[in-house]
Amino acid sequence: MKRGVVFIKNFKKLIAVGTIIGVLGLAGVAAASYATGATTPAGIVSALTGKSVEQVTAERAAGKSYGTIANEAGKLEDFKTQTLERKKVLLDQSVAAGNLTQDQANAAYESIKANQATCDGTGRVGMGQGANRGSGLGMGLRNGGGFGCGLR
Numbered sequence: 001m002k003r004g005v006v007f008i009k010n011f012k013k014l015i016a017v018g019t020i021i022g023v024l025g026l027a028g029v030a031a032a033s034y035a036t037g038a039t040t041p042a043g044i045v046s047a048l049t050g051k052s053v054e055q056v057t058a059e060r061a062a063g064k065s066y067g068t069i070a071n072e073a074g075k076l077e078d079f080k081t082q083t084l085e086r087k088k089v090l091l092d093q094s095v096a097a098g099n100l101t102q103d104q105a106n107a108a109y110e111s112i113k114a115n116q117a118t119c120d121g122t123g124r125v126g127m128g129q130g131a132n133r134g135s136g137l138g139m140g141l142r143n144g145g146g147f148g149c150g151l152r
Contacts, residue, residue: 039089041066044082049073065123076121087112 045066046053050073059069070079091105100108 039086041083044079044086045069045075048075048078048082065121067119067121067123071121076119079121080116080119084112084116 042053042056042060045051045056048070049056051059051069056066056069060066067076067079070076088109091100091109094100095102095105
């Protein structure tokens with residue numbers, strides 16, 4: 001009889017620990033999903049504007065730049081700041097992976113900052129177009145992979 005009682009107590013503990021691990025695992029997945037969404041242009045705009053990523057993506061597909069969407073919500077400067085921070089992280093990762101030298105990453109970062117200084121959120125000023133500075137980071141999505149703010 002004693003053996004059965006010990007088994008039941010241990011089983012209850014096992015269930016409790018399993019439940020806690022499961023809840024923490026789900027919270028971790030949710031946090032990772034949020035973090036991933038907030039590090040894409042659509043995710044950044046979504047977080048700043050309160051729109052869903054799907055809404056932002058639909059507006060983008062309809063021809064608006066991410067900068068335009070952020071600008072319409074009065075969040076262009078925040079968008080530029082967060083986008084610049086994210087690009088810095090990507091550049092640092094490329095340096096750590098040996099894909100860029102620190103000098104190349106610094107030059108790219110300064111170029112991004114310079115382009116953002118004239119960014120008006122319309123995506124029409126041609127930032128980075130034809131610059132052929134694409135570094136495999138997916139940061140310039142138009143005509144030569146430049147580092148502009150239009151993110152078209």
